[in-house]
Amino acid sequence: xxxxxxxxxxxxxxxxxxxxxxxxxxxxxxxxxxxxxxxxxxxxxxxxxxxxxxxxxxxxxxxxxxxxxxxxxxxxxxxxxxxxxxxxxxxxxxxxxxxxxxxxxxxxxxxxxxxxxxxxxxxxxxxxxxxxxxxxxxxxxxxxxxxxxxxxxxxxxxxxxxxxxxxxxxxxxxxxxxxxxxxxxxxxxxxxxxxxxxxxxxxxxxxxxxxxxxxxxxxxxxxxxxxxxxxxxxxxxxxxxxxxxxxxxxxxxxxxxxxxxxxxxxxxxxxxxxxxxxxxxxxxxxxxxxxxxxxxxxxxxxxxxxxxxxxxxxxxxxxxxxxxxxxxxxxxxxxxxxxxxxxxxxxxxxxxxxxxxxxxxxxxxxxxxxxxxxxxxxxxxxxxxxxxxxxxxxxxxxxxxxxxxxxxxxxxxxxxxxxxxxxxxxxxxxxxxxxxxxxxxxxxxxxxxxxxxxxxxxxxxxxxxxxxxxxxxxxxxxxxxxxxxxxxxxxxxxxxxxxxxxxxxxxxxxxxxxxxxxxxxxxxxxxxxxxxxxxxxxxxxxxxxxxxxxxxxxxxxxxxxxxxxxxxxxxxxxxxxxxxxxxxxxxxxxxxxxxxxxxxxxxxxxxxxxxxxxxxxxxxxxxxxxxxxxxxxxxxxxxxxxxxxxxxxxxxxxxxxxxxxxxxxxxxxxxxxxxxxxxxxxxxxxxxxxxxxxxxxxxxxxxxxxxxxxxxxxxxxxxxxxxxxxxxxxxxxxxxxxxxxxxxxxxxxxxxxxxxxxxxxxxxxxxxxxxxxxxxxxxxxxxxxxxxxxxxxxxxxxxxxxxxxxxxxxxxxxxxxxxxxxxxxxxxxxxxxxxxxxxxxxxxxxxxxxxxxxxxxxxxxxxxxxxxxxxxxxxxxxxxxxxxxxxxxxxxxxxxxxxxxxxxxxxxxxxx
Amino acid sequence: xxxxxxxxxxxxxxxxxxxxxxxxxxxxxxxxxxxxxxxxxxxxxxxxxxxxxxxxxxxxxxxxxxx
Numbered sequence: 001x002x003x004x005x006x007x008x009x010x011x012x013x014x015x016x017x018x019x020x021x022x023x024x025x026x027x028x029x030x031x032x033x034x035x036x037x038x039x040x041x042x043x044x045x046x047x048x049x050x051x052x053x054x055x056x057x058x059x060x061x062x063x064x065x066x067x068x069x070x071x072x073x074x075x076x077x078x079x080x081x082x083x084x085x086x087x088x089x090x091x092x093x094x095x096x097x098x099x100x101x102x103x104x105x106x107x108x109x110x111x112x113x114x115x116x117x118x119x120x121x122x123x124x125x126x127x128x129x130x131x132x133x134x135x136x137x138x139x140x141x142x143x144x145x146x147x148x149x150x151x152x153x154x155x156x157x158x159x160x161x162x163x164x165x166x167x168x169x170x171x172x173x174x175x176x177x178x179x180x181x182x183x184x185x186x187x188x189x190x191x192x193x194x195x196x197x198x199x200x201x202x203x204x205x206x207x208x209x210x211x212x213x214x215x216x217x218x219x220x221x222x223x224x225x226x227x228x229x230x231x232x233x234x235x236x237x238x239x240x241x242x243x244x245x246x247x248x249x250x251x252x253x254x255x256x257x258x259x260x261x262x263x264x265x266x267x268x269x270x271x272x273x274x275x276x277x278x279x280x281x282x283x284x285x286x287x288x289x290x291x292x293x294x295x296x297x298x299x300x301x302x303x304x305x306x307x308x309x310x311x312x313x314x315x316x317x318x319x320x321x322x323x324x325x326x327x328x329x330x331x332x333x334x335x336x337x338x339x340x341x342x343x344x345x346x347x348x349x350x351x352x353x354x355x356x357x358x359x360x361x362x363x364x365x366x367x368x369x370x371x372x373x374x375x376x377x378x379x380x381x382x383x384x385x386x387x388x389x390x391x392x393x394x395x396x397x398x399x400x401x402x403x404x405x406x407x408x409x410x411x412x413x414x415x416x417x418x419x420x421x422x423x424x425x426x427x428x429x430x431x432x433x434x435x436x437x438x439x440x441x442x443x444x445x446x447x448x449x450x451x452x453x454x455x456x457x458x459x460x461x462x463x464x465x466x467x468x469x470x471x472x473x474x475x476x477x478x479x480x481x482x483x484x485x486x487x488x489x490x491x492x493x494x495x496x497x498x499x500x501x502x503x504x505x506x507x508x509x510x511x512x513x514x515x516x517x518x519x520x521x522x523x524x525x526x527x528x529x530x531x532x533x534x535x536x537x538x539x540x541x542x543x544x545x546x547x548x549x550x551x552x553x554x555x556x557x558x559x560x561x562x563x564x565x566x567x568x569x570x571x572x573x574x575x576x577x578x579x580x581x582x583x584x585x586x587x588x589x590x591x592x593x594x595x596x597x598x599x600x601x602x603x604x605x606x607x608x609x610x611x612x613x614x615x616x617x618x619x620x621x622x623x624x625x626x627x628x629x630x631x632x633x634x635x636x637x638x639x640x641x642x643x644x645x646x647x648x649x650x651x652x653x654x655x656x657x658x659x660x661x662x663x664x665x666x667x668x669x670x671x672x673x674x675x676x677x678x679x680x681x682x683x684x685x686x687x688x689x690x691x692x693x694x695x696x697x698x699x700x701x702x703x704x705x706x707x708x709x710x711x712x713x714x715x716x717x718x719x720x721x722x723x724x725x726x727x728x729x730x731x732x733x734x735x736x737x738x739x740x741x742x743x744x745x746x747x748x749x750x751x752x753x754x755x756x757x758x759x760x761x762x763x764x765x766x767x768x769x770x771x772x773x774x775x776x777x778x779x780x781x782x783x784x785x786x787x788x789x790x791x792x793x794x795x796x797x798x799x800x801x802x803x804x805x806x807x808x809x810x811x812x813x814x815x816x817x818x819x820x821x822x823x824x825x826x827x828x829x830x831x832x833x834x835x836x837x838x839x840x841x842x843x844x845x846x847x848x849x850x851x852x853x854x855x856x857x858x859x860x861x862x863x864x865x866x867x868x869x870x871x872x873x874x875x876x877x878x879x880x881x882x883x884x885x886x887x888x889x890x891x892x893x894x895x896x897x898x899x900x901x902x903x904x905x906x907x908x909x910x911x912x
Numbered sequence: 913x914x915x916x917x918x919x920x921x922x923x924x925x926x927x928x929x930x931x932x933x934x935x936x937x938x939x940x941x942x943x944x945x946x947x948x949x950x951x952x953x954x955x956x957x958x959x960x961x962x963x964x965x966x967x968x969x970x971x972x973x974x975x976x977x978x979x
Contacts, residue, residue, distance in 0.1 A: 066954075067958060070958060074930075074934050077962065077966065077969075078930045079927075080969070081923050081924075081926045081927035081930060082927050083923075084923045085920045085923060085924060225950070226949070226951050227947075228950070230947065230951055231947075234947075243945065243952040243954070253936035253939065253940070256936075256939070260934065260935075288973045289973070291970075291973040292974075295969065303959065306955060
């Protein structure tokens, strides 16, 4: 039933579906309604990390050393926990600088160095070849095994096949055609491949579902759940040892730790991961979901690895079936044809996803960072004068894709058979880990220089070649095996697998230790030994401080350029349509149209064009091209420093400004408060003046009226005249009393009053006042009772002022007490450092709402319109001011009809 | 301290915790024979710790930083 034609047909139908998805997503993107602008699609596209290695290889690894496959997924989970710090920064830098690839990123950081970009590209291409060959091997093996159905025969046993049947070659060629169709249909200035991302996300779903299907089938179909499966495995002596696999293995925990670190680097610096995570990212906010969804994906796809591995070991105990193929051979052995076909498609999706993204990323690097810089420098080609270079760019990329896949095929032929899938992939991981010092150092440390990065990469890559790549070739028989066993020229210390005698580690840990020592050591040593150039200094600052100055690099440019030159430059590389829209966008941001003669070719426009161009041909090449049309004046390192200093000064200034404005706000609030108080005081003053005037007018009016009567009528009787003159005298007294009080008040309130402070015995003050008023009490027939203690402490006050207070309180009491049966009580007491004086009358009392207001200026109890005023209304106010001046308090307790009790206290200690 | 800073510090702390959980000597504590719900202890430990780590990452990523 599983005929070869049917399998091939299914595979092509699947690829057709992929292409349809990509086509649809591209159409939607052109229409401005992107389908990939979702955190879920972003997370799924990150899962391109899970390749045929995960799909087939993990089970193979698990079958030989249990949980040993897991660091490859736990490491990335740990790294992703740092994404908020690391990847967010890389994303921001890449968006600002229009980074198009990993090589572009490193080249751009170290002064837009074409040499560095080229080196990174070479390392990436060579380093990734084993990884691509792994995918080809997995797909061709799974195909070869599947067509043998119902027999289960390993490909190695089938023998040499004719070229027509060389599946790996066909797979390589088909994938090349497919990738070209996907990734290089047109040139996008931002290097976004929306169609590809959509297809990759779909592939991630397919491979996950296929793997979970096999897992569920093995665990719950063949066996009776996890417990049953592991229980049976534990019954087999050979398998029991694998249940605690980290024990007893030489360097077990060290290997585990190194694999974790290696995978942490891989998830960041594999060209395809950089492509999907950074270049294809459309929104920084997608990180929030991806940070946990992607690790969750990895967890899900690994849950059934161990059950499948043990299931396979139990099913094929004789070792005739390669553990790398258990995922496929278990369903085949159980005669589940459709499941086997689904597995094949799942493996195909895992492999194609990796190959498509990886080769697109690598081809961009090869084109932008390796070939274009060389071509642009070759004056003979006169590329500067070509009108349209978009065709050339696409051609280079397509060529690069075919070349990379053929090289991958070549590696598979040369070295693919000697290693298991995972071991092949780890060689690539170790290669891309070499980028870690240059990138991580580059975004967190301004001191890293171009020379340092070059040395570090070269040293690390050399060690990688020697300790991993060379042995791989030797094991496959292309180099003498003696090289591994005895070292080159018989020098034991230089044995590639035990360099300087370091033994007891697995090959990967061994290579990682030495290459990282060489890489990190050279990077720091060389960086520190020489100072950076102006360009390096500026780029270092733009990268490391990306969150601080968002403005970008325009302010670093000085020179002259013309708009038509810049336009035609952009048009040559991106085509006129893209160039027009780019210039249109820029012009409209300036409030101009395009074309418009008012557009100025200033530093900002030059920088804009350079960044646009960098999106198509990489930072290093873009710099060369822009320099060719714009006459740039080179900035010295001091000038760059100056600009950077200015920038940091601006930051400092703005902080200062913020602080100033906060202070100003506080001052304004204070001023507003003061103004309110002043307005209130002004109103009070107006009230005061009008009240005083009113108070003065009343006696004046009566004096004037009476004097007029006396003047007009000389015949007034003596009796009457005497009465009139009495009124005049009384009113004049009232006037002068009022004026005295106003003057007094003015003095006290302005603080100009003369206070004569002496030790005063309040008992004497009260007795004297009572004696002075004795006549008045008698006249009004008022009974006075004074309760004075034998002896009280003295207080420090002004004697005359205190007498004034007592006189005021007593005369008030006389005025308001019951007219028929008047009674006034005076009490003096001492308690807790205070003297208190109470003056009580039995008058009509004061309503509670007036208890405070009677102490206000000119306040008189009762209705001023109907009642005859009993005083100036200043007495109580002045009395309270005096008492408070000496640190005391004055208040009243009363209710209507119940008399009133005025009290005040004075401190007995040293007063003010 | 801004929200993104405090978020970053929480993530760094979580990464360190993860490194501790998935390395010697903590790993060795679970590297023993025996089963948990029928699954070997080491396997069960790794997957449970892993899931817990992812849950914490989800919590930090989605909850925002300390105010």
